[in-house]
Amino acid sequence: MSKITYSIFGSSLVEVYTGMSMYKLLLALATLQLTCLPTCSLNLFYHAYFEGPSCPAYHTIHTMICLPGDQIDFPKQDLTLGPGFLDDPLAADPIPIVAGEVHRTDPEDKKTKNQNLVYIDSDTRRYIPAVNDNVIGTVTTRHAEGYKVSVSDLSPGVQLNAMAFPNASKKNRVNLANDALVYARVSSASREVEAEIECIDPQSGKAGGYGELKDGFCFDAPIAFTRQLLFKGHTVLDTIGELVPFEIAIGVNGKIWVKSEDVPTTLKIYQCIDKCREWPEDQVRENVEQIMSAP
Amino acid sequence: MNILNNVDGSAKWEQGTSVICSVTGPIETRRRTDEPTLAQVELVIRPAIGQATTRETLIKDRIYSVLAATVVRNLYPRMLLQIVIQILEQGEGTGYNVLKLAACLNAVCLALIDSRTPMTGLFTAVAIAIVDDKLILHPTRKQVSQSTSTHAVSYFVENNKATGLLMCESEGEFTENQLFEVLEQAARACEDVALDMRERIEKGVKEGLRIDAGQE
Numbered sequence: 001m002s003k004i005t006y007s008i009f010g011s012s013l014v015e016v017y018t019g020m021s022m023y024k025l026l027l028a029l030a031t032l033q034l035t036c037l038p039t040c041s042l043n044l045f046y047h048a049y050f051e052g053p054s055c056p057a058y059h060t061i062h063t064m065i066c067l068p069g070d071q072i073d074f075p076k077q078d079l080t081l082g083p084g085f086l087d088d089p090l091a092a093d094p095i096p097i098v099a100g101e102v103h104r105t106d107p108e109d110k111k112t113k114n115q116n117l118v119y120i121d122s123d124t125r126r127y128i129p130a131v132n133d134n135v136i137g138t139v140t141t142r143h144a145e146g147y148k149v150s151v152s153d154l155s156p157g158v159q160l161n162a163m164a165f166p167n168a169s170k171k172n173r174v175n176l177a178n179d180a181l182v183y184a185r186v187s188s189a190s191r192e193v194e195a196e197i198e199c200i201d202p203q204s205g206k207a208g209g210y211g212e213l214k215d216g217f218c219f220d221a222p223i224a225f226t227r228q229l230l231f232k233g234h235t236v237l238d239t240i241g242e243l244v245p246f247e248i249a250i251g252v253n254g255k256i257w258v259k260s261e262d263v264p265t266t267l268k269i270y271q272c273i274d275k276c277r278e279w280p281e282d283q284v285r286e287n288v289e290q291i292m293s294a295p
Numbered sequence: 296m297n298i299l300n301n302v303d304g305s306a307k308w309e310q311g312t313s314v315i316c317s318v319t320g321p322i323e324t325r326r327r328t329d330e331p332t333l334a335q336v337e338l339v340i341r342p343a344i345g346q347a348t349t350r351e352t353l354i355k356d357r358i359y360s361v362l363a364a365t366v367v368r369n370l371y372p373r374m375l376l377q378i379v380i381q382i383l384e385q386g387e388g389t390g391y392n393v394l395k396l397a398a399c400l401n402a403v404c405l406a407l408i409d410s411r412t413p414m415t416g417l418f419t420a421v422a423i424a425i426v427d428d429k430l431i432l433h434p435t436r437k438q439v440s441q442s443t444s445t446h447a448v449s450y451f452v453e454n455n456k457a458t459g460l461l462m463c464e465s466e467g468e469f470t471e472n473q474l475f476e477v478l479e480q481a482a483r484a485c486e487d488v489a490l491d492m493r494e495r496i497e498k499g500v501k502e503g504l505r506i507d508a509g510q511e
Contacts, residue, residue, distance in 0.1 A: 065497045068408070069416025069453035086367060086413065095453075097367055097413035099496050101504060123503025124411045125303045126321070128371075154322040156374070191372055228506050281507050 066096045066120065074104055074118060082119025083130070096120055123224035127152040127253035129186045129195035134230065136218060136251030137197065139180045147176055149184070149197060151253045156194065160184060164198035166207045174199075174212070181213040181257060183249045213249055216259030217266045223254040225277060236276040239288045240269055268292050296409045296499045304410025308402035310433055311394040311422065312386025316402035318410040321374030334371040336362055339379045340399070354396050358403060361420075361449055361461045367413040376412065378403060387436050393445040394434070396464060397422040400449050401488060408496055418461055419488040420449035421481050425469060430476060432484050444469040448481035452489040457482040 066072055071093070079094070081087060084102075087094040096102065100122025107116045129135070129151065137149035137158065146161040160182065165174045176182065184197035201208025221229075228234070230250045240246060246260040246269055256273060260266045272288050279287050299305035304318040321334055329335055338358060340351040358380075366376070380399050387394045400420035407414060424434035424442035431438050439445060444467025450457035460478065469477075 065500050067417060067493060067496060068414040069451075071454050086370075086415070088415075095415065097415060098411045099408045100411070100500055121504065122411055122500055126319075126410070128321070154319065156323040191370065222503065224504050225506065232506075234506065277505065277507060279507060284507070 084120025136255040306405030313383040320376035321371040450485035
């Protein structure tokens, strides 16, 4: 039997632009005062912000490629802005600020709470923490209250509190060594302060697959690919699972950890996942079998 | 686009000269140098031959002024955006900066887009030389050295339309009317450059989101 330790957070959502909205409100108020408009129509300046993982995997009804500054035709009312959009209080409409695929969700869809959500999906090479993302990090420093964990090279580290483990107490602490790998959920991510991660599943209060990743092998993958692997899945995982038992943890910060009974098998699984983007879907099984049966 | 593996964004631009640009960021700053509310932009220019001189500092200064108007810096406070430009070919005689400046700006724009750095729009640049009272877009090395004046002009491009002048660096003798003519033509040329960029970016975006080889 294969055990696939990944969980999908489709409905629990996160705030992406918290700091921004305060700044916007202040600016909007300043604009109102300057122009001496009646202060009744604040909503004109204020769009809702999407709260969700760094790239939601919702069914979308509209996709196109956009560049920063492009004008995008969508209904402006009740719009919820996701990653990739900037709502400048001085500009008329929200504008895209990165290049990527624009997605708009179906307002009839119950899964998205009938939100009229727009976001931009694109491949990046630097991970920016967003709440509810599942990430794989490396412990870089240990201190009195917990650990400092690196989720992306050269990026500022994130905090992992010693109490952010199931059943943790002052006496019962999880002991992680430097360079230990942890699978965790981003619990708070704000631009102004350091991001925090935790190893507790918020729905059950238990480990839920999070925690230290012992042994195994961790490798880098394109961030967009890890997202697709985690949210939508890929035939390559099912195919490998049919052949050998293995464990996998996918971090949307572009890191994948695999573990199986022995090192050669683990490396073969790594090869399959690493190369599967180059294979057409109907050849996945053939290629996986070829790699896995190699001596 | 996307030619270097160990950085977050990179691009190469060839037009008269050849320039490679890489972008890393947002990354952690050294505590002493960070800004509390904005991302800090660090620019390094490496010339084709020898050490960076005042000429590179001049190009750097011009690029900073363009970046200040386009990059959304308040999204990543206390972070650092590191941009490194390597000039591969001079493309013009010593004493001239026009081709290099235009190529650097275009390379920086593409690399920033590739790294998904938040920007309010594209910026593109063109080099123009005036030879015998005639305007020449994208001049060659010979035309630059024969010219009476050279101009590097950068425009802010939104929706494929040049909407704002970001930078105009002119050298030599020219009249007011000639300058207006230069700005007029440069705006159209910048729009063309932006269209060319759009094609390259769209290709890059599709490639990045591809999940298997069969997918279009």
